[in-house]
Amino acid sequence: MPLPPPAILPWRDRADVVNRLLAERFETLLPGLMRECGLDMWVVINREYAEDPVYLTLVPEPVFSARRTTMLVFFDRGEGTGIERLTVSRYGLGEFFSSAWPEGGSCEAQWQRLAEVIAERDPSRIGVNVSRDWAFGDGLSQSAHEQLIAALGPELSQRVTSAEDLCIRWLETRSRAELELYPHPVQIARGALAEAFSNRVITPGVTTTDDVAWWLRQRFSDLGLPAWFQPYCNVQRAGHPPADDAVIIGIDPAVIQRGDLLHTDVGLTYCRLHTDNQEMGYVCHADEDAPPAGLVEAMRTGNRWQDILCSNFVTGRTGNEILAATRAAAAAAGIDAQLYSHPLGAHGHAAGPTIGMWDNQGPTPVQGDWVLHRDTCYAIEGSVTVPVPEWDNQRVQIKLEQDGWFDGKRVVFIGGRQTQLHIVR
Secondary structure, three states: OOOOOOOOOOOHHHHHHHHHHHHHHHHHOOOHHHHHHOOOOOEEEEEEOOOOHHHOOOOOOOOOOOEEEEEEEEEEOOOOOOOOEEEEOOOOOHOOOOOOOOOOHHHHHHHHHHHHHHHHOOOOOEOOOOOOOOOOOOOOOOOHHHHHHHHHHHHOOOEEEOOHHHHHHHHOOHHHHHHOOOHHHHHHHHHHHHHOOOOOOOOOOEEEEHHHHHHEEEEEHHHHOOOOOOOOEEEOOOOOOOOOOOHHOOOOOOEEOEEEEEEEEEEEOOOOEEOOEEEEEHHHHHHHOOOHHHHHHHHHHHHHHHHHHHHHOOOOOOHHHHHHHHHHHHHHHHEEEEEEEEOOOOOOOOOOOHHHHHHHOOOOOHHHHOOOOOOEEEEEEEEEEEEHHHHOEEEEEEEEEEEEEEEOEEEEEEOEEOOOOOEEE
């Protein structure tokens, strides 16, 4: 019987938690990150329905969007003084930002006031969110960029530069309080997944893979937790090798039968933190009490592969270097594996180093060249392919994904990890 999920806060209490986390991030992370990236001013400008990917990580609850044109200004006054936070906007943002335009006015007046705020502080380098390579660093629209340059004039506009590095570092870095909270949503997600792969949800010969996927979606909704992608479920079955996409990948819903190997992928959002988990299950035949030994061994192989991957997380290595080292070590151990791990945090497919892709097991330019930093989180994701003697050596995929925190020295599984197949009897 699955354990009940940890207590889930109502929305109002979650807002308080998010705002405490945001205050800590502003105090403990932002000053160091701006100095690391060589910016003494960061300007974030966006409009309603065209929000910058970074914007909603910078404003308090219960903000859902930009209002009209929302301008945020972060200015580093120097060591020991922290970061000044201003908004040049028609609507305020509470105690987190001082209003630099309380009187309001026309759009032209807003841009003029922004230019005055910047000129008064005389920054050396003004970071704005423009990037050719990173969606996370490219939230400033072309029209807003043009208006900003025109408002600043020829001298100040020469100081404008890309803030893409700061965007990535802000998004990928977790505070201590966030890391303490993170196991909570992961355990909720994994608890729901365990329940989905049980007789409470699955009746062999009746329940379809789509039934399981939509049960998970509804379960998260009932708990008040947004899913950031549609859950899915698929099966692998003796006599149907992996080339049979309709059975393996679930292009069409499959009725779950006894003897099936199950897989699902789920992700939810809680207090602005994202989870991403893939686990495996087995539907016992009537005369079975446990999975075949070959499937048990395949699961162990998946765990060994996870250990190899985690051992190659080293501060300063790039995602491409982690990929190459892991693939070499897995091959030396005789493990047929694919690696497609990604950062996790403020987004599901989040900012930070790409470590392989399902359709590219070689280097990924730019995103794969980003280096690993401490206090960053990842979906430890990939698969191993293993022959199963009880299935006439048919090869099966063990597809695993668990959430991990790199503390600078090792990877810690945030909410534990699967080491045994879930069982449906």
